[in-house]
Amino acid sequence: MSGVKYIGPVFDGSGYAEAARNYVLSIYRKGYPITLAPISFEQTRPDLGEDGEILKSLIDASIDYDKIIVHSTPDLWAHWTKFETKKHIIGYTVWETSKLHPAWTMACNRVNEVWLPCDWNMNVFRDSGVRTPLYKIPHAIDVPDLDSVPNFNIDGVGANDYLFYSIFQWQERKNPYGLLAAYTAAFTGVDDVCLVLKTYMHDHAGD
Template identity: 30%
Template sequence: MENELFINNIGTMFEPTGYAKANRHIISEWIQHGVRVRYTPIHHEVVRVPLGNEQESLLNSLIHTPLPGRHLSFFHYPAAYFTRRDHSYYIGMTMYECSRIPFTWSKRCNMMDELWVPSEFNRVSFIKSGVLPYKIRVMPYGVDTSMFAPGKAPLSIPRQRSYTFLSVCSFDERKGIDTLVSAFLEEFTASEDICLVIKTRASTEDEIARQQAYIDQIALSSGNKDTTSVILVSSIQSWTEEELAALYNSANCYVLPTRGEGWNLTVMEAMATGLPVITTNWSAHLDFLNDTNGYMISVQGFVPSNPSNPRLMWAVPSKNHLKQLMRYVYTHPSETAMKAHVGRQTVTERYSWKRSAANMLHRLREISR
């Protein structure tokens, strides 16, 4: 027992979110290395990702793992929820999508003994916001390079055309859906054999209807009444990883004019699948994405993410440059295939979950000693 490493993992594990997905992969890797993990859910997870019976059973069993007095606590969730529940050594892992973090986040981050962020972008933004520099370590996330890989059977998508731009994102302002839809409809005519697929999620059928109405409204403001080339794929049910992998394999290019990211898992999954990627030239994904392995949308300025807190800025990606890049990727398939190949090499060689978890585990063993 003296040499065993015990971790109290606080956060989410089963939800269709980036935090939960990262937590599942990291914890699963640690268990394979003999770490004893107790899972403490931060709340009841109502909406859950479908998992295999064996994996779900294993992860559910972690709630009952007994913890000795000497253990480490790994709080993996947005920092607004960070608390200390005992006298163990607390590591908080979190991220934020703006140029700075809220004041309440800074206070809660400083409550931790150590803070992990996945990107250099966040290391800088957290320090600028008052988090003590000596507490911060950059611990990159990874991607499942065997699940997200080229050559898998594609998903059948109704109304899909010969060439498909794909975006997988939550349906909110930060992801730049307004910029994406208007850029696509302004650049490509309805007669071209090209479509844009937007995969998102919703809580109700009414919410899906509102999402479609929002897309139609953007189209009208762009002077387009015909939205048949924009395909909304939204569902109340969560998708399996296998379904997502099939979706990526049904596309020709991944595009996300995001206003800010704390990591950007979907871009990394698209790169692992071998897709050329178009995304904004700002925030966390610059740790692994650049002009050699992706297409970077120029930033035309910065605006407050919320008018009530003008200190927190995010980017305004250039719609005109996005239009140019989408057209360029469509008309230069040989070049984009080569760049996509470099992108897949980047993530498979440097950003597997195995490597990510091993890096974290090395630090945990240092602390434990």
């Protein structure tokens, strides 16, 4: 059985990295042949424990493969469409806005398939001129037993407060200041609301 070569930022700390790890581990645990080619966008390296050891064991694993999954933004797909011309190349990506840069549309149209996690992205990519077949592949997530998850308390947050929760990498593209401006415009300091941010700095200058 021919396997798959997976290219993604599996050792980073970003959302892209978390999603890529979950896909690679899901494929591995299903017994499907997989070889891993890690890429990186940052210097953040979370402790991945046992999963990290599994991922390391898959790097450059010697298998026969006829498919390549490139899990990144489309601007990075050109290397594989140029040099892996005899493989079936799948680009996996996700995007927040309502349109794509024309260069991204061109990159998508050079791969054999594009995988996207949600209907929003499916519509955006179609409307932006992507003609390559699009498939909705939701993120692979192991949902824990919620009854076993301990209560998470934050000092200063009332038990009856309405919580807003946002997770993102702190950079200009994510528009954190727009989020804060909208929140402070909508609520006052006496409203029973709270905005919780789960974020971290990234490694690119200028944001």
